[in-house]
Amino acid sequence: MDEPYFIPRGGHPPQTDLLTGRAVFTEAYAVIPKGVMRDIVTSALPFWDKTRVWVIARPLSGFAETFSQYIMEVAPGGGSDKPEPDTEAEGVLFVVGGEITLTLAGVEHRLRHGGYAFLPPASQWTLRNAGTGPATFHWIRKAYQAVPGIPTPDAFVTNEADVPAVAMPDTDGRWATTRFVDPLDVRHDMHVNIVTFQPGAVIPFLETHVMEHGLYVLEGKAVYKLNRDWVEVEAGDFMWLRAFCPQACYAGGPGRFRYLLYKDANRHMALRPFR
Template sequence: MSTNYAFPPGGLPTQDQLLTGRAVFTDAYAVIPHGTMRDIVTSQLPFWDKTRAWVIARPLSGFAETFSQYIMEVGPGGGSDRPEADRGAQAVVFCVGGSGRLSVDGTEYSLRAGSYAYIPAGTAWQISADGDAPLRFHWVRKRFVAVDGLPAPEVFVTHEADVAPSEMPGTEGRWSTQRFVDPDDLRHDMHVNIVNFEPGAVIPFAETHVMEHGLYVLEGKAVYRLNQDWVEVEAGDFMWLRAFCPQACYAGGPGRFRYLLYKDVNRHMPLGLG
């Protein structure tokens, strides 16, 4: 698998460029193109050193309800000894560039492009950049929903090269998913996977289901069906899909189309606010 992952361009467009772009925000879905992820829209977080973040999803009325997602850039020698202030938040870290060190409950792991870590809620962890280039990673956060009688999942760290793609039935490998968590492991209430399409592959029907989705395009380009609209997306773009938003896609080529996919899973639906 390739490790040539997209990352926000930063900087600022020149004054002679048109304002027209592909950004879309609706009640059912949103598209945040990579060209909008500039220096001016970055955030800083408490207890992070030499670090900036692009916040591409957050719990918000009419937007993401179950998760937040940051794209983090940690300068050489930077990082955090107190990255997470919410003890109820679990995390997935997916590295897209640079190198670093992750410490979870005192155990250290090396990070490089393609590294994937699941960090359970309430776990002490630290992260730092240890190379000459910035450490760049996605940080997906979700409040863990415990279930009486099910133990909490454990920490694990792996690499996408060590996770074999599972072919979707009847696609001859043209559509596959790298699943970092066993779908039958009901301890987990979120999945963050990588979905792969070969050029010309499709989702051949309008998927309409209960999971909320966040999709960050790692490589390639496609035409994605979101609700009633066809939207062109490419490497570096982010899509949010509300639960039950119809979705389908055609992978455009010439290379593979791949995205990092978040979805909430394996829990009963809350009944009301009480």
């Protein structure tokens, strides 16, 4: 059975709908709820055929500083033979619906729901939807921070079903993280994980840390503490959290609460940010 990941469908609300929504943009965090991911806010990308994109994070003053995140919807027969224009960019692909064919360094991989690919900078890859229905996946991009004497990490392809979740300490497994790379592997300067809370589980303190976050809710609902505010979120919502933004959550149920999590990691802090 397919995992019940939320997939945006676009469309347009009727004139009779209320304007009130849950979108929030502050100096410390932003919430982009699923209801704003409509047809009129999609983008097209160079060299991508039969593809539309919801851009939910981008480097911007007062917003995401270290990454961009796209929700890609590729129609049958669509895709790209020149997908990534930046040779210094690394990427993660995570499939939430349909199936894609990823050709990486000449090797073909078929990825369906839960499929995950890490693409180091200067990777040679193409992507196509050879199926009969649309394929939807997240594409997270970051400028790789190379370190002299430390090699660039290798590309890999896996599926979340093949990666055991690791329980957080003292939680009896009610809060767990699916980690696709070893957090102590300093070749990697970003982590893209899946975090799972069982109903009633909590982050029991206000996390306040240097890592910037992007959180896309794959499944369920919760209340999230973001800076000074408690915010309700559900499957299909995206949250951006600035570095040091206090955060916690309570998963109220009735089902589990899961999100795709980005964070930057394993690098010294830049002391000359304006050069």
